[in-house]
Amino acid sequence: MTRTPYSAVAVRDLVKTYRTGSAAQTVLDGVTLAFPGGTFTAVMGPSGSGKSTLLQCAAGLDRPTSGSVTIEGTELSGLDEAALTRFRRDRLGFVFQAYNLVPTLTVRQNVTLPAELAGRRVDDTAVRDVLGRLGLADHADTKPAAMSGGQQQRVAIARALLSEPAVIFADEPTGALDSRSAAQVLKLLRDAVSGAGRTIVMVTHDPVAASVADAVVFFADGRVVETVIDPRVDAVAARMATLGAPVGAGR
Numbered sequence: 001m002t003r004t005p006y007s008a009v010a011v012r013d014l015v016k017t018y019r020t021g022s023a024a025q026t027v028l029d030g031v032t033l034a035f036p037g038g039t040f041t042a043v044m045g046p047s048g049s050g051k052s053t054l055l056q057c058a059a060g061l062d063r064p065t066s067g068s069v070t071i072e073g074t075e076l077s078g079l080d081e082a083a084l085t086r087f088r089r090d091r092l093g094f095v096f097q098a099y100n101l102v103p104t105l106t107v108r109q110n111v112t113l114p115a116e117l118a119g120r121r122v123d124d125t126a127v128r129d130v131l132g133r134l135g136l137a138d139h140a141d142t143k144p145a146a147m148s149g150g151q152q153q154r155v156a157i158a159r160a161l162l163s164e165p166a167v168i169f170a171d172e173p174t175g176a177l178d179s180r181s182a183a184q185v186l187k188l189l190r191d192a193v194s195g196a197g198r199t200i201v202m203v204t205h206d207p208v209a210a211s212v213a214d215a216v217v218f219f220a221d222g223r224v225v226e227t228v229i230d231p232r233v234d235a236v237a238a239r240m241a242t243l244g245a246p247v248g249a250g251r
């Protein structure tokens with residue numbers, strides 16, 4: 001059966017303006033994008049072009065100045081702060097460059113924390129299954145400080161996957177990793193889309209990471225300049241070069 005594509009995340013006419021004193025900077029300048037359900041999209045562009053701001057607004061971590069964000073049919077501007085926090089916790093997963101693990105908690109405690117905060121029962125079998133799939137079966141009782149960057153990022157992915165989120169937002173998830181760990185992390189994200197039907201939106205500077213996605217959205221000066229479907233590493237690198245971005249920055 002062919003699945004009908006739908007927009008898991010849709011942003012419309014998104015504008016974000018920052019004011020410092022009397023100066024105003026428009027960081028998102030009327031962005032309209034749809035991220036289809038069950039797909040993996042990379043967002044690329046020069047430093048300062050607005051990628052992280054887009055991700056933060058699309059994920060309900062920041063409010064746009066104007067425009068709308070709809071996730072799985074829910075319009076975020078209609079939610080007050082408490083409802084937005086609940087929505088993020090229940091429906092979204094996050095993976096950041098800085099893994100954001102709690103250092104005093106074990107791997108098992110870290111990955112079950114969002115569910116526990118949400119008052120949901122955590123199924124032990126599901127925890128074991130996810131840790132096993134991510135190659136962390138022997139680390140359930142380890143604390144993050146005793147793990148490599150690649151392992152810590154896999155814990156962050158396990159934490160994101162355990163809540164069975166509709167959408168996973170990732171900001172430079174491989175930015176701090178060596179190429180071997182980065183490849184493992186990208187494969188796990190790819191499998192979450194191809195195997196489990198998750199939707200992923202990932203900001204990256206790395207053409208290799210972007211080539212794992214189904215599509216790349218290129219940003220410049222707060223606007224979408226191009227979308228490439230089935231991206232290849234060389235084509236992505238070439239497009240980034242024309243946008244004046246240093247390719248593979250941060251790696």
Ligand SMILES: Nc1ncnc2c1ncn2[C@@H]1O[C@H](COP(=O)(O)OP(=O)(O)OP(=O)(O)O)[C@@H](O)[C@H]1O
Pocket residue numbers: 018019027045046047048049050051052053054
């Ligand atoms: N809270 C804030 N207050 C003021 N300006 C901000 C704030 N957050 C971001 N900016 C500005 O918005 C612009 C876009 O930032 P953003 O982080 O979205 O870019 P980016 O494309 O993700 O960059 P990078 O690739 O370097 O991470 C930058 O000029 C930044 O200084």
